[in-house]
Amino acid sequence: MRDVRFGLVAVALLAGCPAEEPEPGDLEVTLGFDAFVRAAPAACGTDYAFGTPEMTGQLADARLFVSAVQLRNDAGTWVDVALDAASDWQHEGVALLDFEDGTAACADSGTAETNRVVTGVVPEGAYDAVRFDVGVPFALNHVDSATAPAPLNAPGMFWVWQGGYKFVRVDFTTPGGAIPRWNVHVGSTDCVSAAPTEPPATECGRPNRSTIEIDGFDPATDTVAIDLAALVDAADVSTNVEMSPPGCMSSPSEGADCAPVFGALGLGFETGTCDGDCAGQTVFSR
Numbered sequence: 001m002r003d004v005r006f007g008l009v010a011v012a013l014l015a016g017c018p019a020e021e022p023e024p025g026d027l028e029v030t031l032g033f034d035a036f037v038r039a040a041p042a043a044c045g046t047d048y049a050f051g052t053p054e055m056t057g058q059l060a061d062a063r064l065f066v067s068a069v070q071l072r073n074d075a076g077t078w079v080d081v082a083l084d085a086a087s088d089w090q091h092e093g094v095a096l097l098d099f100e101d102g103t104a105a106c107a108d109s110g111t112a113e114t115n116r117v118v119t120g121v122v123p124e125g126a127y128d129a130v131r132f133d134v135g136v137p138f139a140l141n142h143v144d145s146a147t148a149p150a151p152l153n154a155p156g157m158f159w160v161w162q163g164g165y166k167f168v169r170v171d172f173t174t175p176g177g178a179i180p181r182w183n184v185h186v187g188s189t190d191c192v193s194a195a196p197t198e199p200p201a202t203e204c205g206r207p208n209r210s211t212i213e214i215d216g217f218d219p220a221t222d223t224v225a226i227d228l229a230a231l232v233d234a235a236d237v238s239t240n241v242e243m244s245p246p247g248c249m250s251s252p253s254e255g256a257d258c259a260p261v262f263g264a265l266g267l268g269f270e271t272g273t274c275d276g277d278c279a280g281q282t283v284f285s286r
Contacts, residue, residue: 025123025124026121026122026123026124027121027122027123027124027125028119028120028121029071029081029119029120029121029122030117030118030119031069031081031117031118031119031130031223031224032116032117032223032224033097033116033117033118033223033224033225033226034116034223034224034225034226035062035097035099035116035225035226035228036225036226036227036228036229037050037059037227037228037229038050038227038229042059042062042099042226042228043059043101044058044059044060044062044100044101044102044103044104044105044106044110045058045103045104045105045106046058046059048172048229049229050172050228050229050232050233050237051172051174051182051229051232051233051235051236051237051238052233052234052235052236052237053236053238055174055176055177055237055238056175056176057172057173057174057175057181057182058104058105058172058173059100059105059106059170059171059172059173059228060100060105060106060108060109060110060171060172060173060181060183061100061106061108061109061110061156061169061170061171061183062098062099062100062106062169062170062171062228063096063097063098063099063100063110063154063156063157063168063169063170064096064097064134064167064168064169064170064226065094065095065096065097065134065135065136065151065157065165065167065168066094066095066097066118066132066133066134066135067093067094067095067132067133067135067136067137068080068093068131068132068133068137068211069081069083069093069095069118069120069130069131069132070130070131070132071122071127071129071130071131071219072127072128072129072130072131072215073123073125073126073127073128074125074126074127074128078131079122079123079125079127080122081118081120081121081122082120082121082122083095083118083119083120084119084120084121087119088150088151089115089117089150089151090118090119090120090151091140091148091149091150091151091152092140093137094136094137094140094151094152095115095118095151096115096151096154096157097115097116097118097226098111098113098114098115098116098154099114099116099226099228100114101113101114105173105181109155109156109169109171110156111154111155127219128215128216128218128219129213129214129215129216129219130213130214130219130224131211131212131213131214132211132212133209133210133211133212134167134168134186134209134210134211134212134265135165135167135168135186135187135188135207135208135209135210136152136164136165136167137209138188138203138204138207140152141164141165141188142161142162142164142191142199142200143161143199144161145157145158145165152165156169157169159187160196160197161193161196161197161198161199162191162193162195162196162197162198162199162200163187163188163189163191163196163204164187164188164191164199164204165187166185166186166187167186167187167188167208167209168184168185168186168187168231168265169183169184169185170183170184170228170231171183171184171247172184172232172237174237174238177237177238177239178238178239178240179239179240179246179247180246181246181247182232182235182237182240182246182247183245183246183247183248183249184231184232184247184248184261185247185248185249185250186208186248186250186261186262186265187208187250188204188206188207188208188209188250188272189204189205189206189208189250189251189252189272190204190205190206190252190272191204191205192204192205204272205272206250206252206271206272206273207272207273208250208262208267208272210265210266210267210274210278210281211266211274211277211278212266212278212281212283212284213277213278213279214284214285214286216286222286223286224284224285224286225284225285225286226283226284227282227283227284227285228283230264230282230283231261231264231265231283232260232261232264233260233264233282234260234263234264235248235257235260235261236256236257240254240256240257241253241254241255241256241257244257248261255269263275263280264281264282264283265278265281265283266278266279266280266281
């Protein structure tokens with residue numbers, strides 16, 4: 001586990017704000033997220049070693065959605081963080097974290113803008129843990145991304161209405177391997193509707209959303225660390241399932257490629273739900 005800063009900034013806000021603004025006694029919070037590839041800070045244009053067998057390549061994308069963000073107070077109760085509606089990186093409880101800057105190999109699908117924080121408010125008090133989902137909730141997962149507000153209109157983060165969003169998009173170049181890159185695209189599967197262009201009426205058979213809980217730190221002085229290499233530590237990134245896109249696209253037919261990725265997120269590949277509350281995940285720490 002990495003000892004880095006969590007970045008909770010708490011200040012009392014004034015009364016007389018609109019309904020969506022913080023009430024008197026609320027605390028404004030900024031939750032920081034730092035991405036790494038093993039021990040090295042994640043950045044486009046940098047060579048990294050990753051995967052099994054180990055290969056050397058670069059990041060080609062590094063983005064993920066988080067939602068249902070909560071902090072645990074000193075009474076042991078989980079409290080919702082009401083996300084800042086004024087941020088272009090957040091909408092209705094969903095935030096997009098973006099660690100790529102559109103340079104080097106990231107130019108193919110990335111953007112120049114980055115975001116490493118989630119901002120919002122909680123009731124005034126002391127907090128000692130954070131919890132969040134990796135993904136977009138079902139109610140928002142199958143909207144029209146072409147007309148959706150930011151960040152749900154982010155390019156490259158949506159499949160089709162039936163499947164919805166790519167909750168995690170972390171792509172690596174793999175020069176020297178059988179394929180030129182190994183992509184991690186995690187999103188819901190087994191989604192049933194009349195056509196790919198129609199949203200499902202009920203939750204997908206495999207939701208594929210992780211619930212991450214980080215305990216044992218002071219929220220005033222820690223950040224959430226994300227090890228992107230952990231996603232593929234147990235994956236053979238030198239090749240992939242025959243007749244499938246490079247890497248893990250979350251398809252039920254990609255067990256050899258996706259099971260290691262899902263395990264790193266604490267998910268059961270066959271079920272698309274948390275194994276043991278996702279406690280075995282290896283990607284997120286403090």
